[in-house]
Amino acid sequence: MNIPxxxxxxxxxxxxxxxxxxxxxxxxxxxxxxxxESALWVAFYVGLAGLFALGIYLTSGGVxxxxxxxxxxxxxSLSVDNLFVFVIIMGKFAVPRxxxxxxxxxxxxxxxxxxxAFIAVGAAVVSRFVxxxxxxxxxxxxxxIQLVRHKEDDDDVKENLMIRWARRVLPxxxxxxxxxxxxxxxxxxxxxxMLIVMIAIGTTDLMFAVDSIPAIFGLTQExxxxxxxxxxALMGLRQLYFLLGGLLDRLVYLSLGLAVVLGFIGVKxxxxxxxxxxxxxxxxxEHMSWAPDxxxxxxxxxxxxxxAVATVAxxxxxxxxxxxxxxxxxxxxxxxxxxxxxxxxxxxxTGGSSARGAIPxxxxxx
Numbered sequence: 001m002n003i004p005x006x007x008x009x010x011x012x013x014x015x016x017x018x019x020x021x022x023x024x025x026x027x028x029x030x031x032x033x034x035x036x037e038s039a040l041w042v043a044f045y046v047g048l049a050g051l052f053a054l055g056i057y058l059t060s061g062g063v064x065x066x067x068x069x070x071x072x073x074x075x076x077s078l079s080v081d082n083l084f085v086f087v088i089i090m091g092k093f094a095v096p097r098x099x100x101x102x103x104x105x106x107x108x109x110x111x112x113x114x115x116x117a118f119i120a121v122g123a124a125v126v127s128r129f130v131x132x133x134x135x136x137x138x139x140x141x142x143x144x145i146q147l148v149r150h151k152e153d154d155d156d157v158k159e160n161l162m163i164r165w166a167r168r169v170l171p172x173x174x175x176x177x178x179x180x181x182x183x184x185x186x187x188x189x190x191x192x193x194m195l196i197v198m199i200a201i202g203t204t205d206l207m208f209a210v211d212s213i214p215a216i217f218g219l220t221q222e223x224x225x226x227x228x229x230x231x232x233a234l235m236g237l238r239q240l241y242f243l244l245g246g247l248l249d250r251l252v253y254l255s256l257g258l259a260v261v262l263g264f265i266g267v268k269x270x271x272x273x274x275x276x277x278x279x280x281x282x283x284x285x286e287h288m289s290w291a292p293d294x295x296x297x298x299x300x301x302x303x304x305x306x307x308a309v310a311t312v313a314x315x316x317x318x319x320x321x322x323x324x325x326x327x328x329x330x331x332x333x334x335x336x337x338x339x340x341x342x343x344x345x346x347x348x349x350t351g352g353s354s355a356r357g358a359i360p361x362x363x364x365x366x
Contacts, residue, residue: 001064003224008305011224015231017110022105022238032097038243045236052228063296067220068229070300074219075233076259077307078212080251081258083241085204093197099179103194105237107201114206115230118213124224133273136214139265143211147259162203166196209261218265218272219299257310261303268294 033041057065086107125132140276167171173190177183181195212298214227271292 001060001222001224008224011231012333013227015235016237019109033101033239033242035243038239042236042243045232045239048235049232056225058070064220064222064225065224065297066300068125068225070219070296070303071216071225071229073230073300073303073307074215074265075212075229075318077254077258077261077303078208078215079233079237079242080240082204082208083237086201086241089197089200089204093193093200095127095194096176099176099194100236102179103197103201104241106198107205108234108237110198110202111205111234112231112342114202115209115213115234116227117222118209119226119230122213122217123221123226126217126221130273133218133269136217137266137269137273140211140214140218140262140269144259144263144266147262163196163199166199170195172196214269215262215265218269219296233241250309251314252317253310253314254307257306260306260310260359264306265299268299273341 018180053065053069053072056068086104090103097104171188171190172195173183173185175192176194177192179194181192181198182189183192212230213226216229220226220229271294
């Protein structure tokens with residue numbers, strides 16, 4: 001796929017204009033988007049991705065268009081799963097709802113910059129060293145296993161090294177000052193918890209890129225398609241965060257579905273590496289023609305099918321949990337609780353285990 005320089009420039013300019021437009025909206029009127037507003041924006045970005053795929057089909061053929069759609073669906077699904085962590089981060093730092101748009105927008109910009117760098121390095125590596133696909137494949141399979149084993153661990157987000165360093169080095173105020181990242185208290189300059197939240201979102205995006213970039217290189221090795229699929233997956237993520245809202249808690253099987261997808265792509269990468277094998281200690285440096293070649297069309301069918309099953313199963317599971325009535329409390333026949341005991345009982349009744357995606361108590365930086 002030969003992409004002229006002017007196409008790259010036009011794509012980057014279009015991306016910059018969208019980001020500037022989004023930032024202008026947030027800066028002019030910080031607010032919590034309504035369901036209707038969020039749905040319209042999500043539909044706009046999904047439609048834009050569809051038009052882009054159609055343009056690739058008309059200019060470069062169906063194979064590249066299918067590779068783009070496969071990569072976009074995979075990256076978009078991974079982004080939805082990442083929203084679970086964003087919800088927990090927002091709750092942990094008690095970010096006011098009207099300022100969460102700004103946090104997400106800055107996070108998206110940081111993600112685009114970091115993924116752009118990752119893609120540039122990844123494209124240079126895969127074009128020269130075929131054996132790197134073995135590493136990518138094994139890493140994705142390992143990630144899939146970890147998702148299955150620790151699918152409930154994302155109910156808590158531990159502070160990473162960067163956040164702990166920022167807390168230790170920077171003077172952090174106790175309270176937010178609007179959407180500002182710095183403030184003055186008694187004539188002294190402080191950074192606000194907003195900056196710590198930005199660091200948390202940015203470093204989280206970096207960890208997400210480590211998973212997602214090898215995954216999309218398993219579907220296409222075209223740098224332009226890898227980059228644009230990531231762009232369209234991230235654009236609109238801010239509005240999707242507000243659109244899904246409580247629905248995130250109901251996608252209980254999404255992580256398992258993504259584990260299957262990542263495992264599938266990992267196996268596909270291993271087979272691809274075997275076909276292109278050039279390692280002397282593996283099969284004498286000869287191509288392993290016995291390894292099956294998984295086509296892009298089959299990959300798209302598997303990815304969409306698995307994610308659809310995971311989504312439907314999640315909604316059925318969560319609907320059953322909501323509709324199932326709670327067992328009736330036993331009726332006391334021999335004794336009547338004293339008024340002093342009642343408050344303790346009431347507190348115990350609400351102190352059960354939390355559902356997946358529940359937000360921990362706010363832990364504001366001191």
